[in-house]
Amino acid sequence: MKYLLGIDQGTTQTTAVILDENGSFVTSNSVALPAQFPRPGWVEQNPRDIVRTVKEACAPLLEKYDIAAVGFDNQGETFIVWDKDTGEPVTPAIVWQDTRGESVCKALALRLAQDTASRVDPNLLRQKTGLILDSYFSAPKLKWVFENYPDIRKQAHDGKLKFGTTETWVIWSLTQGKLHVTDPSTASRTLLFDMNRFEWDDELLALFDVPKCMLPEVMPSAGYIGDVDFSGTGKPLPLHALLVDQQAALFGQACFNAGEMKCSFGTGSFLLMNIGGRPELSNNGLLTTVGWNFDGHTAYAFDGGIFVTGSAVQWLRDNLKVIPDSASSHDAAKQSTDMGVIVIPALQGLAAPHWRTDVRGAMFGLNRSTTSDDIVRATLDGIACRVYEVVTAMSQDAGKTPPHLKVDGGPSGNPYLMQMIADLLNIEVRVSAALEATAIGIANLAGVSALGLSFDELASRWKSEAVYSPEMKEEERAKKLDQWKKAVEAVKTFHS
Helix, strand or coil: CCEEEEEEECCCEEEEEEEECCCCEEEEEEEECCCECCCCCCCEECHHHHHHHHHHHHHHHHCCCCEEEEEEEECCCCEEEEECCCCCECCCEECCCCCCCHHHHHHHHHHHHHCCCCCCCHHHHHHHHCCCCCCCCHHHHHHHHHHHCHHHHHHHHCCCEEEEEHHHHHHHHHCCCCCCEECHHHHCCCCCEECCCCEECHHHHHHCCCCHHHCCEECCCEEEEEEECCCCCCCCEEEEEEEEHHHHHHHHCCCCCCCCEEEEECCCEEEEEEEECCCCCCCCCCEEEEEEEECCEEEEEEEEEECCCHHHHHHHHHCCCCCCCCCHHHHHHHHCCCCCCEEECCECEECCCCCECCCCCEEECCCCCCCHHHHHHHHHHHHHHHHHHHHHHHHHHHCCCCCEEEEECHHHHCHHHHHHHHHHHCCEEEEECCCCHHHHHHHHHHHHHHHCCCHHHHHHHCCEEEEECCCCCHHHHHHHHHHHHHHHHHHHHHCC
């Protein structure tokens, strides 16, 4: 039997999965990826660690299975710059959570507002990229590197350096520079790519001072790309699919039709809604991004990122020390008796649909009887309210409420949190039976390319592990959401 290998190069770990030729899960292996925080707001990873974790995740699996095709997804906005001749990194991997590009965004926004002759205004930028001018994306941070390290800028403009997101860097490293590639979904997360024409945009490159010669070739999301030795054992395998991790999860959740939506829980929560083959811009604070583009199959998506979810539970565990482990948050929340405590878990700002990265977290309603259980419960409620905000924005943009929400990732195993999301949204929440929906998604996409798997086949195989139906009374729901909205406005005013 032939097998498919899916590699999910995520923010906190790299996971490899094996599927059989029918797209059914066989086994997986994960390797943790460390990060460094050298200054407030800075988040970095060692580029060599990224390559190492890919090799270590894949090696034990490739000893046992005959692989027909590989799919590889990536962190999205995290990038590396390296020397094209030596392959040595000249920057760390600057992670999507890193905020050092904020100063660049502020300066560019002011310049664009004052320079009426500029050919790139904020509205045109959004129409081209579907994004907003924010440090979340790669280009502002790359421009920050150029401004603060002029020698790196000069080398880049002299054609001596290469740029890439994590999959581009790993593939370059494992092919000794033979392949310098990415796909449209990943390119669409840089602020340098025209999502309408599926190519790097000269006006955007000029705006961010990025030479085109350092950028990778944009390949279709699926189709034979080249042979890559992912395990480092001298056995190259055919690479057939590339996507951003959240788009891979959208594919893995079988959200193939317009209006279908998923939420992947991890460090943050990332919600994507398939909006079909034509791009539309959000009127409610969401991004538009490329879902996938290959061989006549094009999907765009509304994108709403929530930067803090699992990391909020880790904060309860590691910083406040009010729970011994993440799983205990469910029991603590169920024991809470004071529903008046509210936590805004904006530990890294409020992303979609607010886009207020300056806002920080807050607690409201504390009193002498407040317990640690109340704080845990309020934090989980805060996560649920953030999901409610994004799903509501997507429903408004789409003109209809989704029939259900598919979810995956570690926190989707928290019954209290999933029930609260179902209650606030007043729709079913369906937890994917596949724990590794992202890696499975990219492996299945490789299977579509290499083995001819069909979308209908993949959709028929999707299964839920648990389904949460709304139980909350309308009066209670309205009260909780009203309290939340007042608290959000308070923290936004405090930080204005």
